[in-house]
Amino acid sequence: MKPWSVLAVFKTVSSVPTAPFHEASAAAQARAWARRSLGPRVKVRRRRGGLILSYRQCKGPALVLAAHLDHPAFHLCRVTDKGALARVKGGLPREFLKGARIEAFASPAKDNRPLGRGVLLEGKSDRFPVSWTEAPARGRKPVFAMLALPPAEVSGAWLRARSIDDTLGCALVLETLRRVARSRARANLTVILHRAEEVGFIGCLDLIRSGSLDPGDAYISVETSRHMPGAAPGAGPILRTGDKTGLFDSDLLAFLEESAERLRKKGLRFQRTRLTGGTCEATAYQAFGFQAAGLSIPLVNYHNRGKDSVEPEAVRLDDLEPAVRLLEDAALRLPASHLRGSMRKRLTNLHRKTSPLLKTRF
Numbered sequence: 001m002k003p004w005s006v007l008a009v010f011k012t013v014s015s016v017p018t019a020p021f022h023e024a025s026a027a028a029q030a031r032a033w034a035r036r037s038l039g040p041r042v043k044v045r046r047r048r049g050g051l052i053l054s055y056r057q058c059k060g061p062a063l064v065l066a067a068h069l070d071h072p073a074f075h076l077c078r079v080t081d082k083g084a085l086a087r088v089k090g091g092l093p094r095e096f097l098k099g100a101r102i103e104a105f106a107s108p109a110k111d112n113r114p115l116g117r118g119v120l121l122e123g124k125s126d127r128f129p130v131s132w133t134e135a136p137a138r139g140r141k142p143v144f145a146m147l148a149l150p151p152a153e154v155s156g157a158w159l160r161a162r163s164i165d166d167t168l169g170c171a172l173v174l175e176t177l178r179r180v181a182r183s184r185a186r187a188n189l190t191v192i193l194h195r196a197e198e199v200g201f202i203g204c205l206d207l208i209r210s211g212s213l214d215p216g217d218a219y220i221s222v223e224t225s226r227h228m229p230g231a232a233p234g235a236g237p238i239l240r241t242g243d244k245t246g247l248f249d250s251d252l253l254a255f256l257e258e259s260a261e262r263l264r265k266k267g268l269r270f271q272r273t274r275l276t277g278g279t280c281e282a283t284a285y286q287a288f289g290f291q292a293a294g295l296s297i298p299l300v301n302y303h304n305r306g307k308d309s310v311e312p313e314a315v316r317l318d319d320l321e322p323a324v325r326l327l328e329d330a331a332l333r334l335p336a337s338h339l340r341g342s343m344r345k346r347l348t349n350l351h352r353k354t355s356p357l358l359k360t361r362f
């Protein structure tokens with residue numbers, strides 16, 4: 001099992017910093033990778049809520065894989081040559097932030113070299129004063145900051161990074177799209193890379209409300225999630241039956257379970273549980289009537305919460321390849337499935353053909 005193809009995409013998207021509402025650099029990396037790797041059969045659209053990449057080779061609904069480009073971070077204001085004020089955006093461990101080191105960036109940022117480095121001082125709720133240890137050069141004004149942690153580091157069986165949630169989800173869905181497009185299969189696969197998930201699914205909600213998403217498609221949120229009993233690192237990706245707020249679509253889960261069963265016979269490992277440690281975009285999709293479920297990689301140090309300080313997030317490398325294989329298998333099986341979109345299409349055709357008979361008097 002080779003996680004390297006996923007890792008290569010992960011390293012590309014991680015070669016720039018990200019934050020809620022400051023995803024332009026990560027999106028540019030994803031678009032450049034798509035131009036290099038996906039070929040002319042994949043169409044890339046840029047919307048306010050995120051990127052939509054679609055491969056369509058047959059009629060009917062698509063499997064949609066949704067991940068997000070942002071990670072909890074800080075917006076900076078009141079920038080001076082002594083420091084700044086950092087406002088937390090997303091669920092970082094507040095109790096470990098005092099004394100934590102940060103790196104400050106312009107938006108968009110060309111690479112991971114920060115304009116300035118600093119340390120967070122005693123803060124109140126989600127506002128923390130920053131004292132520069134290396135002040136930005138005169139005339140350069142950073143607008144956001146990330147925790148000063150490695151962007152991507154492989155150590156033994158683990159990948160450790162400042163933002164695995166959900167840069168790794170982006171890498172998993174992009175790699176799945178690359179393999180499906182390369183196979184030239186008769187299938188429909190859409191990848192959505194959302195913005196501003198960490199502050200309440202804002203990019204996802206924006207796309208839903210814009211009307212540009214097809215309610216006949218089947219939506220899978222691809223995430224990394226806090227490890228817990230039934231979601232152990234190294235025991236395989238998790239078919240996510242629900243999140244903190246509720247349960248996902250049982251037909252779509254059964255469909256994914258069939259792919260998992262086929263792959264288990266080839267020795268791949270999967271887990272299946274309701275992950276109650278947080279919510280994911282499948283909940284937002286479901287709330288607006290879309291058929292949705294989730295796939296997740298067990299994550300250590302969720303949102304950079306270490307034992308008693310901020311730490312890189314970590315996942316087991318051997319959990320990555322089974323996730324791509326499962327998503328690829330599901331994409332190829334979707335056109336022949338009995339999921340909602342396919343059933344609607346068949347029933348609509350049947351109704352169109354036969355409904356004239358209703359004109360007979362009764």
Ligand SMILES: [Zn+2]
Pocket residue numbers: 068165166197223224
């Ligand atoms: Zn996430």
